Amino acid sequence: xxxxxxxxxxxxxxxxxxxxxxxxxxxxxxxxxxxxxxxxxxxxxxxxxxxxxxxxxxxxxxxxxxxxxxxxxxxxxxxxxxxxxxxxxxxxxxxxxxxxxxxxxxxxxxxxxxxxxxxxxxxxxxxxxxxxxxxxxxxxxxxxxxxxxxxxxxxxxxxxxxxxxxxxxxxxxxxxxxxxxxxxxxxxxxxxxxx
Amino acid sequence: xxxxxxxxxxxxxxxxxxxxxxxxxxxxxxxxxxxxxxxxxxxxxxxxxxxxxxxxxxxxxxxxxxxxxxxxxxxxxxxxxxxxxxxxxxxxxxxxxxxxxxxxxxxxxxxxxxxxxxxxxxxxxxxxxxxxxxxxxxxxxxxxxxxxxxxxxxxxxxxxxxxxxxxxxxxxxxxxxxxxxxxxxxxxxxxxxxxxxxxxxxxxxxxxxxxxxxxxxxxxxxxxxxxxxxxxxxxxxxxxxxxxxxxxxxxxxxxxxxxxxxxxxxxxxxxxxxxxxxxxxxxxxxxxx
Numbered sequence: 001x002x003x004x005x006x007x008x009x010x011x012x013x014x015x016x017x018x019x020x021x022x023x024x025x026x027x028x029x030x031x032x033x034x035x036x037x038x039x040x041x042x043x044x045x046x047x048x049x050x051x052x053x054x055x056x057x058x059x060x061x062x063x064x065x066x067x068x069x070x071x072x073x074x075x076x077x078x079x080x081x082x083x084x085x086x087x088x089x090x091x092x093x094x095x096x097x098x099x100x101x102x103x104x105x106x107x108x109x110x111x112x113x114x115x116x117x118x119x120x121x122x123x124x125x126x127x128x129x130x131x132x133x134x135x136x137x138x139x140x141x142x143x144x145x146x147x148x149x150x151x152x153x154x155x156x157x158x159x160x161x162x163x164x165x166x167x168x169x170x171x172x173x174x175x176x177x178x179x180x181x182x183x184x185x186x187x188x189x190x191x192x193x194x195x
Numbered sequence: 196x197x198x199x200x201x202x203x204x205x206x207x208x209x210x211x212x213x214x215x216x217x218x219x220x221x222x223x224x225x226x227x228x229x230x231x232x233x234x235x236x237x238x239x240x241x242x243x244x245x246x247x248x249x250x251x252x253x254x255x256x257x258x259x260x261x262x263x264x265x266x267x268x269x270x271x272x273x274x275x276x277x278x279x280x281x282x283x284x285x286x287x288x289x290x291x292x293x294x295x296x297x298x299x300x301x302x303x304x305x306x307x308x309x310x311x312x313x314x315x316x317x318x319x320x321x322x323x324x325x326x327x328x329x330x331x332x333x334x335x336x337x338x339x340x341x342x343x344x345x346x347x348x349x350x351x352x353x354x355x356x357x358x359x360x361x362x363x364x365x366x367x368x369x370x371x372x373x374x375x376x377x378x379x380x381x382x383x384x385x386x387x388x389x390x391x392x393x394x395x396x397x398x399x400x401x402x403x404x405x406x407x408x409x410x411x412x413x414x415x416x417x418x419x420x421x422x423x424x425x426x427x428x429x430x431x432x433x434x435x436x437x438x439x440x441x442x443x444x445x446x447x448x449x450x451x452x453x454x455x456x457x458x459x460x461x462x463x464x465x466x467x468x469x470x471x472x473x474x475x476x477x478x479x480x481x482x483x484x
Contacts, residue, residue, distance in 0.1 A: 006477070020458045031206045031213035033322060034199050034358040077243065078349040079370060090373045096239040 009104045040049040044073060047081060055192035056167060057095055058084025061102075075102050084188060086152030137161060137184075145185060200315040207305035214390065222266035222316045222360060223367060223382040226290050227392055227420040229401075230376035233258065233272050233288040234347035237368035237377060241270050244367035246358060264291065266344035266351040270368060273431035287428040289419070290368075291378070293340045293353035295319050297413030298303060299333060300439035301352075303447060304335025319384065320357045324348040337412055337437035355416065392420045411438045 003011070043062040049055040060080030065071030071190050078098045082089035091098075101107065111129035112121040124132075143162040163181045164173070176193075203213040242248060251261055258274045270292035279285050289342055301318045302311040310325040311332060321332075321341070326346035332341045341350045356366035360398035364370075371380040389406045396404035405424020408414050419433070427433040 017462060020462065031203055031209050031211045032199055033201075033203055033206060033309055033320070035201055035320060036354070038358050038362045041362075079240070079367070081242075082370075090371050091236060091240070091371045092373050093234055093236040093239045096236050096243055096371045099243055155231075190358050 007100060027089070043077070049170075050098065051101075051166070051168045052094050054167055054191075055086060056193065057081075057091055059088035059091075059095070059098065070140060075099060078102070139182065156185045157187060158185035159187060161186055162190070165189075165191045165193075167193030197290035201316060201318065201357060203312055204315045205302055205313040206309055207302050207311040208308040217315070219316050220354070222384040222416060223385040223415045224295075224355065224366065224367075224381065225378040225380075225385040225389055225420065226417065227288060227376045227378070227389075228373050229392070229396055229404075229420060229422050231272075231288045231290065232376075233274060233286075234373065235272055236297060236373060238270055238272065238288060240367040240371035241353070241407050242268070244359070245269065245354070264340060264342050264352075266342045266346070266349075268310065269351065269353040270295070275429060275431050277429045279429070285422075287422075287430050289433065291340075291431065293319065293355070293417065294338050294412070295353075295355055295416035296337075297415065298439070299394070300337050300443055301332035301341060302335075302411065303439060304443045306331060306333040308441070314357070316360065317356045318355045318360060320348060321352055323347075323351065326350055330359045331443075334357055335443045336367055337434060337439055358395065389418065389420050391414075393424075396422055398419070407433070409434075409437050411436050 001148075037127045039189075040062050044067050045064060046061045046063065048061055050059055059078055060081045061075050063073040063075045065073050067073065076099065078096075080087050080089040080095070081089040095147045111124050111126060113129070113132070114121045121181040140161050141158050144158065146155060146157040146159065149155050163186055165177050165181075169177065178189075202217055202219055206213065247269070249265055252262060254260075255262050259270050259271065261271060264271050270290055271441050273289045273290070275287045277285050277287055295317055296319065297317065299311070299313055301321075302313055302319060305311045306329060307325050307327045309322055310327070311319065311321055312435045313319050326349040328343065328350065330341075330343050330350065332350055332456055333339070333343065341352045343350050356364075356368075361367055365379040369377045378385060380388070386406065386408070393404045393406060401422040403425040404420070404422050407419035407421050407424065407427055419427075419430075419431065421427060421433075423429050427435050
């Protein structure tokens with residue numbers, strides 16, 4: 001297309017003129033706007049308990065997808081459970097940051113074993129872990145169990161092994177854990193919830 | 196019917212009036228400084244909800260972390276150690292962030308259509324897809340809140356969780372607050388709640404306890420209960436009487452209309468000259484160009 005000098009000036013003038021008209025308000029934008037879409041609308045909601053301290057706050061965990069067969073779920077948001085009597089929806093800064101704890105590359109996801117003197121942690125199966133714990137418990141209890149004291153009174157103590165339980169357990173789990181540990185004679189028994 | 200979840204009250208650099216028939220409830224966040232323990236759960240919940248992560252900062256000698264608001268940290272606890280009177284040290288902790296002014300200086304200063312939007316319920320929201328990164332909102336804000344992101348040259352600040360409020364939920368910071376220092380509800384309810392707190396504080400010896408809801412910006416949708424309401428500057432320089440910078444009204448109120456008038460006059464003069472004098476005759480030798 002051939003454009004003479006004068007035609008070029010005319011095109012430029014028309015362009016400046018029309019954009020100026022828009023600037024004067026003859027072509028205003030519509031006074032509409034939309035907010036960011038609510039990201040939890042159809043996410044899967046799961047209840048849980050905060051793993052940190054003894055307060056035991058209730059959590060709502062939101063994960064990707066609706067649990068249909070072809071979806072790999074992933075937790076992307078955690079907030080307090082408003083129906084939980086302990087925290088009624090609130091969370092402290094550690095609890096509020098739980099989604100990064102869940103997705104941390106350093107999170108422990110399976111049993112690991114470090115042999116005495118070794119620097120290496122080795123992954124083992126749950127079966128191996130349970131077998132090893134049971135074996136060591138049995139050996140230690142057989143060797144060190146105290147059935148009676150000096151005066152001949154029955155005491156049934158086992159003082160060489162201790163148990164530390166987790167805080168995120170329910171009342172029912174706590175009751176059963178207590179019964180199992182005490183019935184074996186263990187006195188050194190504490191809960192991470194007290195820390 | 197507008198396809199939007201919140202009714203619009205004002206939109207930056209836009210002259211078309213928004214739909215005005217409906218009047219939804221006006222919301223507000225109340226920050227009771229006397230109840231805040233500075234745990235920063237609100238900072239964490241804000242980042243978590245809004246999918247932001249700030250860099251791990253360095254210690255500057257105070258508990259402020261990060262040291263200032265950033266494009267990734269829309270709220271920051273500001274810790275002030277103040278000797279309110281001889282021998283009486285107080286640790287005043289103020290949650291800083293957008294105040295959601297009824298008369299927002301950022302929106303007035305913004306030249307990009309639709310980059311800043313005020314909802315009828317009181318939320319002032321930034322829409323980054325329309326933001327041109329000029330930073331005029333930072334000049335326009337009486338509280339120095341918006342922050343320009345180095346990543347994408349767009350400005351970010353607290354949205355009052357407009358996406359949560361739009362579906363009837365409370366903002367993330369309010370929900371997480373373990374001490375109940377943050378409260379959310381209608382603006383009227385929040386003023387009533389504050390009155391109860393102020394009466395309580397006055398009984399406890401804080402004679403000047405007051406609500407911070409500054410008139411200079413038409414009132415705010417984020418309000419403070421201050422123990423020392425007569426001296427808001429004690430709380431990390433909270434302005435006593437905030438006003439929109441006169442530069443904004445000079446530019447938008449005087450310079451911009453003058454410019455529009457100038458352009459209009461030039462167009463009119465050109466058209467008038469064309470009608471009266473007609474187009475310039477083209478010389479024969481020039482036609483060959």
